[in-house]
Amino acid sequence: MPGIASGRRLIDGSAQGALLFADTGLSFWGGVDPSSGEVIDRHHPLSGQSVGGRVLAIPGSRGSCTGSSVMMELIANGHAPAALVLAEADEILTLGALVAQHFFGRSLPVLCVGHEAFATLRGQGWARLEGGSVSLYNNMPEDDWQPCQTPAQDDPAETGFELDHRDHELLEGTHGKAAQVAMQIILRMARLQGARELIDITQAHIDGCIYTGPASLRFAEQLVQWGAQVRVPTTLNAISVDQRRWRELGIDPALGEPASALGDAYMAMGARLSFTCAPYLLDSAPQLGEQVVWAESNAVVYANSVLGARTLKYPDYLDICIALTGRAPSIGCHLTGQRQPQLRIAVPALTERDDSFYPLLGYHIGALCGSRIPLIDGLQHLRPGLDDLKAFGAAFATTSAAPMFHMAGVTPEASDPACSIDSSGTLPHLSITPLDLLASWKELNSAWDPQVRMISLGNPHFSLSEFARLAELCRGRRKHPDVVLAITCGRAVLEQARAAGHLTVLDAFGATLITDTCWCMLGEPVIPIGTRSLMTNSGKFAHYAPGLVGRSVHFASLAVCVDSACSGSTCGEPPAWLYAASPVERSNHV
Template sequence: MADLALSEEDEAMLDGADGPAAQLCLRMVVALARVRGAPRLLRVASAHVDGCLYHGQAGLDFVEWIGELGGRVAVPTTLNVGSLDLRHPGLVHADAETTANARRLMAGYTALGCTPTWTCAPYQLTHRPSFGTHVAWAESNAIVFANSVLGARTDRYGDFLDIGAAITGRAPDAGLHRDANRRATVRLDCAGLSRRLLAEDAAWGVLGHLAGRVAGSGVPVLTGVPDGVTEDRLKAFGAAAASSGGVGLFHVVGVTPEAPSLSAVATADLPVHEVAAADLRVIRDELTTARGGGIDALCLGTPHFSVTEFEQLAGLLGDGPPFHPDVRAWVTTSRAVLAEAERLGYAETARAAGARIVVDTCSYITPVLDTDVRTAMTNSGKWAWYAPGNIGVAVTLGSMAECVASARAGHLVRDEALWAS
């Protein structure tokens, strides 16, 4: 294990020069660096904190303790989803004590100087880290997007360490911060998949789920993918790969910034997994835990809905009929994206069809859905993976077009030709 070399500024912070909160937080960062065998600490340009989701008293005690010690973030810091929709009080079905503690936790993080973005997709905001920039991001889909799509560099940071990095502006020079760990470990050959299937975000979520299984915590690289893959498809892929496996970085040859060619990210003897449409159908059906064609709810926006996804949804809804009266619909997004979707008229189109728009939180973690919902349809591989265990609903996975058609009909509508191609 390499010896950890600290700068004079690091040593001074450890001695308390920047106050007790920074001293405590740097002790955590240094402890992680030594465990990871990091040779030094890096200065990070920004942080994204996941610890503002209320899981119990310990998290609340910690953030309020840091605040009492005078803690303030040293770099621009965004906040992940909380346990409440602060814009729509009462939307989350939680008891009074949980609601109060969740609100205190969210307030505790803003008191440290964090920006109250309340989104799992901070990369949809205007301030995004540039290529090669070292950051300290938590939240699995944000980590994989920053590394893969933006070409920034972050390792996986969990609760407490995320705010520790934000307050100190430091992170260990280890993991995905380092060149050697950003090389591909397995190749997924997608040349056998149709362009029509690859034009669907849901297919990218299913493909990401497969990639997570194949790669584990390694680095998959995709080949045989057409140019012009949208950020929404890459978002869906990364979120699912980070959920079914431990993927923190992926490459798509000719698409993502570090992979202009296969040789740029991989050796010639890289293991290859050939992907066929049948593989994706198997994953789609495994993620579809609902039996029969009944649908109580439609859930879109995991990770948070983007402006372009709102545009796509509005285009599918058009001047057509609203959702079936027996199907309740939720779309989760960030405050910033909602403001833009409202300005462009997309949000009103969704609401007119019967959708409820949720901000600040996520519908597969917190009790947003009505208590009598038993089956829900989604186009998100990540939502389909987590919702059955987290909130106890059965799930049907499909494309956004299938979701809209099903929600209007009141029962499952499938385009099997899509998934056979």
């Protein structure tokens, strides 16, 4: 008899296939190729495998909100898993399957079985999902089983929600087809999340404007055809190309034209032309306690943690649905009680450090936390600045599924170290050592070739203060003629940097400026053909680059990046402050 694990049906249906199991969360954006289904996250145990047609068993997703778009793309093009089995309910992947059901009439079953039952899937060869259970086999069963027809979608009005007259009008189509479908999707997701009411939100930031393939454009254009118009002020994330210069940069029209058209479609819905993955740098950034709907993983973490605004880690497409209605599920980080820390992490005292410390620390802590919100202790005396918190949060969001963090004595909801939000002292406690950070540094540094031909800066988009720091480092110097140093930023910050005189210095240095898009979407020829490796100061891009652009990475501080741009090479050694804190490891390395 086969083993059987039961769970909660997030999306109903039946399917079977060879089981693909991993006990590490997977970001579909940057982790799975949307055109083929290959796992391209080179740090993941499933790297090189294909998810297509298999029952994929993972604890949940992590990293980017765009995972829902990749999931929808895979379903639309036939390279999706046959089914998903999760340890924890996952909104990002589930939403992708739900939107594909609404817009393309295709989906896949998603089952959440809990951590204990999930562990029993390890080592199994075949899985079959029916109803609320998954049957496990060593090999493909020899019977004539056929999947049943996908059940009809539930009626979103019959979900036990407290809906006001505006919600009923939206559901009834009074405000148009686009808003009606958007409300249907919101209520289906809210039911899965366990919400019982909706709240008003004041603004939105849309991540679904990233082009993942034809389905992402079809989705947006369908909304435009239905007359979609946002009901709250809405900004747009970085898109997949520099909309004004993609031809000049040598981008293939097969990408440039639909990617640009996708940005236009969201602007046709009334969104602001912002095209930045750092909306917290705009003049429209929300205030402490403000209820918003933001997508893009680094932006969500920054909004919740540093600004003290309130948002979930919204999946792509749920963000625009909420922007079209102005209503969001009252759940998760929208609620004070669900913003509390679940883990306390002590950071070692380091007397010397450079700016690579914060992305390295964020990357390491994110991997430790999983989906738990951490309270980080030990950074009070360092007084991290906004750029430090930006770099920390982006790397944290890459390896964690948590929507926020707290820093004792630093972030607004933990600002008074004498009145800690862990006043009971009952949180699980972890301590980080310098050796732990050195291990993460080695993971981010995948390149062995000392030659440097590409420096990638601005993931997330550069701030005005980062431009000032870079100009200071570059003043009076000139990059090596064989090296490309490129910076991505939003249009608003670019003009601020121009007005401050920073671009004059960077032009003399030989830097390249790119707006609208970001390094998670850039490839050849912006990254020169034949380049074997690249250098970055971004923990986020150091993680994603091997899979996204097929290059190994040197991860270093901003100052080291500039030095390497001038010399064309790097020593590849960990920073002195990290070795100074790990003398035993240094002697072993030497």
